[in-house]
Amino acid sequence: MPQTEAQVAAVLVACHELGVPVVARGAGTGLSGGATPHRFGVILSLARFNRVIRVDPLNCLAVVECGVRNLSISEAAAPFGLYYAPDPSSQIACTIGGNIAENSGGVHCLKYGLTLHNVLKLRGFTASGELIEFGSEALDSPGLDLLSIVVGSEGMLAVITEVTVKLIPKPPVARCLLASFADLEAAGNAVAAVIAAGIIPAGLELMDRRMTAAVESFVHAGYDLNAAAILLCESDGTCDEVEEEIGHMGAVLKSCGATRLSVSQDEAERLRFWSGRKNAFPASGRISPDYMCMDSTIPRKRMAEMLRAIEAMELKYDLRCANVFHAGDGNLHPLILFDANDPDQLRRCELFGAEILEASVHLGGTISGEHGVGLEKLNSMCVQFSPLERQQMIAVKRAFDPKEILNPGKVIPTLHRCAEYGKMTVHRGLLPFAELPRF
Amino acid sequence: MSNDAQLHQLVEQIHAARERRAPLNICGGGSKIFYGGMPRGDALHVGSLEGISSYEPTELVVTARAGTKLVELEKILVQKNQYLAFDPPQFSASATVGGMVAAGLAGPARASVGGVRDYVLGVALLNGRGELMRFGGQVIKNVAGYDVSRLAVGSMGVLGVICEVSLKVLPLPAVDATLQWEIGANEALEKMNQWRGQPLPINATSWFQGRLRLRLRGSRAAVQAASDLLRGSSVEANEGTQWWTELRDHRQAFFKVDAPSIARDQSLWRLSVPATAQLMMPSEEVLIEWAGALRWWRTSLSAETVRNYATQAGGHATLFYGGDKSFAKCTPFAPLSEASMRIHRNLKTAFDPDNLFNPGRLCADF
Ligand SMILES: Cc1cc2nc3c(=O)[nH]c(=O)nc-3n(C[C@H](O)[C@H](O)[C@H](O)COP(=O)(O)OP(=O)(O)OC[C@H]3O[C@@H](n4cnc5c(N)ncnc54)[C@H](O)[C@@H]3O)c2cc1C
Numbered sequence: 001m002p003q004t005e006a007q008v009a010a011v012l013v014a015c016h017e018l019g020v021p022v023v024a025r026g027a028g029t030g031l032s033g034g035a036t037p038h039r040f041g042v043i044l045s046l047a048r049f050n051r052v053i054r055v056d057p058l059n060c061l062a063v064v065e066c067g068v069r070n071l072s073i074s075e076a077a078a079p080f081g082l083y084y085a086p087d088p089s090s091q092i093a094c095t096i097g098g099n100i101a102e103n104s105g106g107v108h109c110l111k112y113g114l115t116l117h118n119v120l121k122l123r124g125f126t127a128s129g130e131l132i133e134f135g136s137e138a139l140d141s142p143g144l145d146l147l148s149i150v151v152g153s154e155g156m157l158a159v160i161t162e163v164t165v166k167l168i169p170k171p172p173v174a175r176c177l178l179a180s181f182a183d184l185e186a187a188g189n190a191v192a193a194v195i196a197a198g199i200i201p202a203g204l205e206l207m208d209r210r211m212t213a214a215v216e217s218f219v220h221a222g223y224d225l226n227a228a229a230i231l232l233c234e235s236d237g238t239c240d241e242v243e244e245e246i247g248h249m250g251a252v253l254k255s256c257g258a259t260r261l262s263v264s265q266d267e268a269e270r271l272r273f274w275s276g277r278k279n280a281f282p283a284s285g286r287i288s289p290d291y292m293c294m295d296s297t298i299p300r301k302r303m304a305e306m307l308r309a310i311e312a313m314e315l316k317y318d319l320r321c322a323n324v325f326h327a328g329d330g331n332l333h334p335l336i337l338f339d340a341n342d343p344d345q346l347r348r349c350e351l352f353g354a355e356i357l358e359a360s361v362h363l364g365g366t367i368s369g370e371h372g373v374g375l376e377k378l379n380s381m382c383v384q385f386s387p388l389e390r391q392q393m394i395a396v397k398r399a400f401d402p403k404e405i406l407n408p409g410k411v412i413p414t415l416h417r418c419a420e421y422g423k424m425t426v427h428r429g430l431l432p433f434a435e436l437p438r439f
Numbered sequence: 440m441s442n443d444a445q446l447h448q449l450v451e452q453i454h455a456a457r458e459r460r461a462p463l464n465i466c467g468g469g470s471k472i473f474y475g476g477m478p479r480g481d482a483l484h485v486g487s488l489e490g491i492s493s494y495e496p497t498e499l500v501v502t503a504r505a506g507t508k509l510v511e512l513e514k515i516l517v518q519k520n521q522y523l524a525f526d527p528p529q530f531s532a533s534a535t536v537g538g539m540v541a542a543g544l545a546g547p548a549r550a551s552v553g554g555v556r557d558y559v560l561g562v563a564l565l566n567g568r569g570e571l572m573r574f575g576g577q578v579i580k581n582v583a584g585y586d587v588s589r590l591a592v593g594s595m596g597v598l599g600v601i602c603e604v605s606l607k608v609l610p611l612p613a614v615d616a617t618l619q620w621e622i623g624a625n626e627a628l629e630k631m632n633q634w635r636g637q638p639l640p641i642n643a644t645s646w647f648q649g650r651l652r653l654r655l656r657g658s659r660a661a662v663q664a665a666s667d668l669l670r671g672s673s674v675e676a677n678e679g680t681q682w683w684t685e686l687r688d689h690r691q692a693f694f695k696v697d698a699p700s701i702a703r704d705q706s707l708w709r710l711s712v713p714a715t716a717q718l719m720m721p722s723e724e725v726l727i728e729w730a731g732a733l734r735w736w737r738t739s740l741s742a743e744t745v746r747n748y749a750t751q752a753g754g755h756a757t758l759f760y761g762g763d764k765s766f767a768k769c770t771p772f773a774p775l776s777e778a779s780m781r782i783h784r785n786l787k788t789a790f791d792p793d794n795l796f797n798p799g800r801l802c803a804d805f
Contacts, residue, residue: 058635058715059632059713059715060636060714080636081637081638082636103582105580113557117553117557130778131778132778132782133776133779134779136713136753136754136755137753138713139711139729139733140554140593140711142757142772142774143772143783144590144593144594144598144783145556145589145594146779148586148589148590148592149586149590152582152586153585169636169637170638172638195497195499196496196497198613199610238638238660243660244660245658297576297578297580299500300497300498301498329578329579329580330578331580364577364578366576366581368583369580373582373584377583380583381583386572388570389572392566392572392587392790393585396585399789400782400785402785411584411585412585
């Protein structure tokens, strides 16, 4: 547990010399096993790097150490009417260093972007313990945009100790619209219709009936329990602007068959609407001994199709699944409910999860929207990327870390592993003339 | 010829160049030939790799082949009431999507909406071995593996041939309005800086020759409220659009260093600095954008002096027009730290081990 940059450098220099793996760790809230210790390695806990170094309101930025909690940044910026936009549901616990590593999102990222879009500069150390900076307080930097690849690299390219984030003005007003739908298809279509109408909501979330029932008994958010699905649709901005947009959104949702619409009348009600969504994970923990949270992204228009596929999988694996979506981004979080004490349920749950990821890739999406690959989705990487592409990623890793001591064994599976997983031939191998490149 | 066949031809050219160890100069529309180091090597044309491969307005995503002209792409987007929010410059009508990504330059809206890399969701790339690979994807959120597609943005083509790009698009704003003030450069910087921290629909700012201009974009209600609050004089719609387009595409005389009226020893520098940096140059030599974070400086001062100013302010300076860009005299881009340079060299080897692509356009080393 180093406390100074010099200590971080010293740990890295020593480990690099001895070839000992180093796994950086923030708050350990990661959902893909990214910070899981290595059998022969060192855990570099950055929890003590917890100072907000400065808030510069005129430059609209904050400089913080990597172990600072996501929410603390917005708290420090609040007196200036500013905030840090990405707001993962785990924001009271997760660190900005972990957010950088996972390129974390939140319910507002459709309008305000992911971590990448809100970071200006990173300071940290290479695998060999050399100090390095990516980005700057200016809006671009010379050379390749290394910052953009370090963000989302799951602690495998560098250890980050200090982060400069962009702050944005807090919108004066936010209101949330709660809409019920009698079937999932209609809810899915409503999401596409809102976007097609030229609206970029500040948040656009979907929950299915099993999920609303679970959270309702937990937090009493006032959700419509008869609805097959509900949508939460938020607008923020000036008072007039929000008024105009809420009217527009309401009209679109109604024309898409919304059976019930309510608009938050004050901040307390808005927070109540959101409390259900934000407590989706703990609520699932109450209706089932265990749950596994998946995190894939699909094109929005395939949402209804995906939900039907998940329903079929419930029967196939004889397990229940509750669904919450960052619908605006097409990012799904199916929560598969199971009991880990029953080894067969655990086995079926893992197969269920892998099938969801595979289906997502086939629908034109990706195996991870915001939680990362870590250890958990290594096999699924074989489905999404060709051997050449994975080889190229390994080469990128080696360009930053030639001895491969930073968080080894995560994110990019070896050829051998994919061969065992049996996906070698499915990706491009089934195409005729597989050796020809094609669009 | 079909796109698959064209792609195949590119691969063959790469293999041939590899055998002869002869460098390749990747050519799109040639609209930014002046940018970065001088092009060298045999031409590798990607301009014919064109067309939209998919466009789903409700997904806010368009996928276009690298040779697609920016003007064409814009036309298609406008039909669905959408656009590229980052305002990429079109220094000529020949500018292509691939060149836009490789150069990584964004226009006047950069400070408020983000740059090219913030909108690139995926690319298909041919590496130095002639292998076609796809990174990123066609969805907005994606953290599977390293996102190599973002690394291609601003790479000046040194990592590989960009063949296809998926971009995030946005709905056109309902209203667009320009306001202006007659004030000095320092006062303008102060105003621009202060506005940034307020919830206003400011999309672009510029200061040039005693005039501060500001573009508002957003809903009718928001733009109206901001106009009332800011109280600048309002600029007629056509005139406003013309100003921002000419600024984006560098059509003003200020950007023409080869114009006869201008001293022969002047160069045009692009200084990217923190928005709150001091003015640092005589106000008659500068054009300011991006709320103060971008400063175009026409000067005959030496590269060293200009770069010192930029570095002290916490930014960097690029030699944009004019001057001698042969590396012996002055590198167009600011030098990198040793640690960063080492990663650069390793990445170059990882993608293009035989140093085929665009030698010297990004760094003197490769
Ligand atoms: C209830 C709950 C809700 C969640 N909701 C969301 C959500 O809405 N959106 C979302 O995106 N995620 C969500 N997550 C996932 C998780 O919170 C994020 O991935 C978060 O960014 C992890 O931060 P952490 O500090 O806990 O990192 P850790 O779990 O400690 O580490 C995660 C990865 O980051 C690396 N790492 C950490 N710090 C550094 C550093 N300083 N330098 C280099 N590498 C580092 C680690 O090696 C590891 O690979 C949720 C998790 C939970 C438990």
